Amino acid sequence: MSRVTRAIVLWCPDWPVTATMQEHGIAADAPVALVDRNLVFACSAAARSEGVQRGLRLREAQFRCTGLEVFPYDPVLDARAFEPVLAAIEEIMPGVQLVRPGTCAIRARGPSRYYGGEEQAAVALLRCLGDLGISGARVGIADGPFAAEQAARSTRGGSGTVRIVLAGDSPQFLAPLPIGLLGQSALATLLRRLGINTLGDFAALGATDVRERFDEAGARAHVLAGGRDGAMVVPRIPPKQLDSSASFEPPLDRIDQVTFAFRAAADAFIAGLTRAGLVCTAIRIEVETESGQTSERSWQHPRLFTAADVVDRVRWQLQGSGSIESGLTSAITRVRVEPESVDDIGHHEVGLWGGGADERIHHGLSRVQSMLGHDAVLTATIGGGRVLAERQVLVPWGDRAIAAKAGARPWPGSLPAPAPSTVFEVPRSVAVLSATDEPVDVDERGEITGPIELFSPTASRSDLQPVAAWAGPWPIRERWWDAAQSRSLNRFQVVDASGTAWLLMLDEHRWWAEARYD
Template sequence: MSAVRTLVVWCPDWPVTAAGRDAGCPPDAALAVLDRGRVLACSQAARRQGVRRGLRIREAQSRCPELTVLAYDPAVDARAFEPVVAAVEALAPGVEIIRPGMCALAARGPSRYFGGEQAFAQALREHLRQAGFQCVIGIADGPFAAEQAARLAERAGDPELTFPPGESARCLASLPISTLDRPDLVDLLHRLGIRTLGEFAALPARSVLGRFGSDGVAAHRLAGGRDSRSLATRRPPPELATEVAFEPPVDRVDHVAFAIRGAADQLVAGLAERDLVCTCLRVETESERDEPAGRQWRHPRWFSATDVVDRVRWQLQGTRTDSGGPAQELTSGVVRIRLVPDEVAATGAYQDGLWGDQAPDERIHRTFTRVQSMLGHDAVVTAVLSGGRAATERVTWVAWGDEPTPARPTVPPWTGHLPPPAPSTVFPSPEPVDVLDPAGRGVAVGERGEMSGECRTLARPGGSVTALPIVGWAGPWPVDERWWDPEAARRYARFQVACADGSAFVLLHEAGRWWIEASYD
């Protein structure tokens, strides 16, 4: 069986691209994705500073002090690659995802339509560029050779590279034997003096079978450009969205919730028929004033029909602008509601174990949802780690079931923020305190961080213990925020102090006064 002409789309550095998009980093930022303490992938800006794959994090940061480090998450890789695959499928169906960041499809059919392989490759690259993705393309006989063509194109700085039909073996011959990505086999071939794919392909197939077995034969065929395996193409996902139109428009929340119940049942049942559950739902509404609105809702587990109805009701209640009217009345009648499952998962991933391992989580969710139904969507909140310099800024409260989105991104360096470990208790409002020097005078901090004396005593007015000896302190760390905005400008200095009784605190000195911001328990 001859190798099929295959086109491979490759997005280089995909782990760092996906993680950067997920974290909201600018495209030109110096980024590195970390896995098991070493750099898995890095951006071009980081490479220009000397960061390389395989470096330990401290070495990478020493080469690039402004490096932003992101944790590797395979789920983020896969989720972020889905729009790329969808964009490819918009031009040519039958896509196989080799790995997140790389996919393949048969080149023959689309090439005929576009007038040749190069024309198809150019059209596909332009289509992906307009969708916001940069890629390189390789075309050859079989997926393996096409992947190597794409990698060679990237090294040469070219947008695409084509191995002519029947010439894949010649084009692959000079590549190192490590290209096969079979560590044990490659190590053995190295010890036998075989360094390139061409040298390995020149061996007789019968000898390869006798010495290396079936896996060696498969690698031998790849080295010789005889990759005859067919693509494991995926079927484009079906349209799972459900829409309900109202004629005449409905201006009461409870009436809309009642009418949407059938659509919610239909949505959940349709997913169940495909062994899927919805974990992230988008509710799109349109009013008679042509006011479209949409919101994404995330579920801790998966959406039932009742959960879908609750989200529709909460969203409509949140869009009301006349707070003085009845709770169920809308300012504008609803003419259309569309339910879109943004993220789905296989049912098996959410089934209870034999001993009901997930039952407590399910009971917790049902309890919280019941409280929300009675008291409102914002009655139950969870904490999400957020970016910021002050301890009070590091937590964002998000309603139960909502997307855990921080108020401020965690990725920026946030110069002046508290180093880890974080304090265990953060006061909602800083508490006043006095810091005294050895002579009992209040310690003052100047604009440049100069201090009038050493921190010796911490006095908490009104507390059961009025004065605590300070046995250790660090700082000051001056912070000058929004100096360009007179309304929001803020200048203060932060300290960490340890007291004789074992307690430790984060202190602020601002406008001549001392405050306790947080404590370490």
């Protein structure tokens, strides 16, 4: 049997909620729920006391607790918010393993010797978290990370936030716990049907029998249940500090001042990455203002960020859609930039003869972007959808294309070839009349009221012209269950007297030109 490592596990209950509350600056006693796919994923203690629980539907949760603040669940935020906690623990105890955001394991031997006992080590750990403003953390110390985690979870709130299972007592501690804690739902269901309800019952089975019946995964669960968890605590390698920030005292209120002052920090940021042998392809910029607001945004780059690119992104983030001379609503106190995705520098080295053309084009287009704003220079990709303007996905130069709808799907009701060469950014109002000078319409059964005879591309009567050919209506009924995005319209194709073809749509008894075949 392998040797069992004595482990300390720190567990922050409701970590996703804690992280979200920190992020949004919400008071600790406010009722907060995180929602994932319309079900409550986690909730704060205040919300729980009102009857909100995990797995509840959002509507039911809001019914039980009317003051509930709801946020979408963001796993990235969890991990990001736990990072400072790990860094703080690494300051006082070496060798921290991240189990999942909110839970980490530490080898017990070193800290307990340094602090003069396991209990003292646990108290030091809790004090460290208290300094970070995180309350309600629990600590469990036992043989092996699994038993230690169960010990941490078995603590009650209030005074007893530490539970120490003495060396060798882990099997007895685990024995009465339910089988579901193994985290293998299929195995747990099967064992329950076999009449095995606790970890102790499972551990009492013969190791060879378990391996034969339940295979490798079952054997591993059996070892855990028996408190003979041989897993080591694998300390993480603390990541290098690659982020860079600049604080402004007194706060700066002009964009050009901020970008000028940030230039040195951007240089240091890129130099730090280069030293680490990395290049950055996505960054995250956080801007703090004097009034306490923070603005965060991720920026991507088609190749890699240089210091000038970073400064450009800071400027664009501050600028929003305004021009460079526009003032800020509140003065800037701090700008921080951190790498979001990095790559090995070797993958981005220019070839011996250079990537000439592309680089030149990128510089030229970046210049236009700095004149007009980040989203003025676009590239197009073709996505899915029925309405033409929806199909062409326009992405700012430098960002990666993320198609909301897959283009490869059939999209019944989309337009047959050829595609119109002019797709109006904003549909134009047009007039379509029958022979009797009445506006043509479609009744509720989808039948057209009369043949189309006259058409005016500007909706004014002076531009009316006879129609050479037409066809329709072709109905589009989309997302009728969703009031905000539902769409119900009829499409027509019309060729006017000059031989130009139009794609028209009839929406709520009004005619619009969606596109023109010119």
